[in-house]
Amino acid sequence: MPELPEVETVRRGLQPAMEGAKILKAEARRKDLRFPFQKDFIARLEGQTVTGLGRRAKYLMADLTSGDVLLMHLGMSGSFRVLDGGANDTPGQFHHPRSEDRAHDHVVFHMSSGRSVVFNDPRRFGYMKIIARNVLEHEPLLKGLGPEPLGNEFDxxxxxxxxxxxxxxxxxxxxxxxxxxxxxxxxxxxxxxxxxxxxxxxxxxxxxxxxxxxxxxxxxxxxxxxxxxxxxxxxxxxxxxxxxxxxxxxxxxxxxxxxxxxxxxxxxxxxxxxxxxxxxxxxxxxxxxxxxx
The missing domain is CATH 1.10.8.50 (Helicase, Ruva Protein; domain 3)
Known part of the structure; x- marks a missing residue:
């Protein structure tokens, strides 16, 4: 499973494609990953601008203009691929190549930046969830997390x-x-x-x-x-x-x-x-x- 440096590398790689760009269209090509997608998952994404792309522990967090946060976890085998015309980049680094089987492209974000961000996950241990920012501190997936090891408070x-x-x-x-x-x-x-x-x-x-x-x-x-x-x-x-x-x-x-x-x-x-x-x-x-x- 990716650790903090890998997830931070992915975050930095996705920033140019997602931060400040609007999600023109979102696709969920199956009903679930590790957990089922929320029924309004697509509706709460489309038309929203990503105002910031952050990280908490091993989670990626995209802030949306609606006040929602898209929480994303790579799981065991998940990866993001950024498509920009003919170019094809995969943010992050791991020893063995990530899956290139397009049958495992489960979520796609078509951005106003002209790029598409594709989430590929053969094992489907990754997951995505939309959470309102004002209740984020009560989210069970995040509530019990300790301090960030690179944060100022960790000493x-x-x-x-x-x-x-x-x-x-x-x-x-x-x-x-x-x-x-x-x-x-x-x-x-x-x-x-x-x-x-x-x-x-x-x-x-x-x-x-x-x-x-x-x-x-x-x-x-x-x-x-x-x-x-x-x-x-x-x-x-x-x-x-x-x-x-x-x-x-x-x-x-x-x-x-x-x-x-x-x-x-x-x-x-x-x-x-x-x-x-x-x-x-x-x-x-x-x-x-x-x-x-």
Missing amino acids: AAMLAQSCFNKKTSLKAALLDQRVVAGLGNIYVCEALYRSHLSPRRLAATLATKKGEPTDHAGRLVNAIHSVLNQAIKAGGSSISDHRLTSGELGYFQHSFQVYDREGEKCQTKGCGGVVRRFAQNGRSTFWCPKCQK
Whole structure:
């Protein structure tokens, strides 16, 4: 599933085609994706101008002149394709090519910019929903989300408070979208490695007995900021079929220091350890047992 850097890359790729443009025509070529489309889905889109295209965690959010917000999630295999005359761009980057089977083009937005934005999703785990902006904070899909990891409010103190007295592992806590929104398996592995913290460490060790942040919390927050910013700059990691607007594959996977490097020497200077993999909460965890404590 796409993580925060991939979704942010998609958002930036769609902005020129959608932001400030009117949806002249919308097509839903089937009745559902993961969930059924709302009965008035098309009617609430057509004729509306997209005033802004934002992101919350792994969701894309298009603000409309009507006061509605179009909430979009890529799911496991979803991608957007921007058609501009003969040109064909796919915003985002993933390691394996996204589906090019037009039979899976399920939603199409025809924009006044002269471009068409096509949502393709073979597995149909993605979804779209229109929500009134004034009730957005009560939307069940968004209500329980934690802070944005690149937001100003996310710091060592906030992370320590979220993990205070938690009995789960540090990795499990970071994957909990209520603790921090948008992180997934890849970037949690990378951040833990860069902060030299074991994925098996108790989450509670990020806080003192009084709930204040430990040095571990500060190192981890800095590592999260670093790896996410690096991945966004690179256009998102290239895992699970993601592509950039140009259609070129991404290159952040070449910057992975631990993820998918089982059996390789640890890249930490002077460590001499070997990267290992083990299953944790149903996910593959990559780490260096020697320098991650």
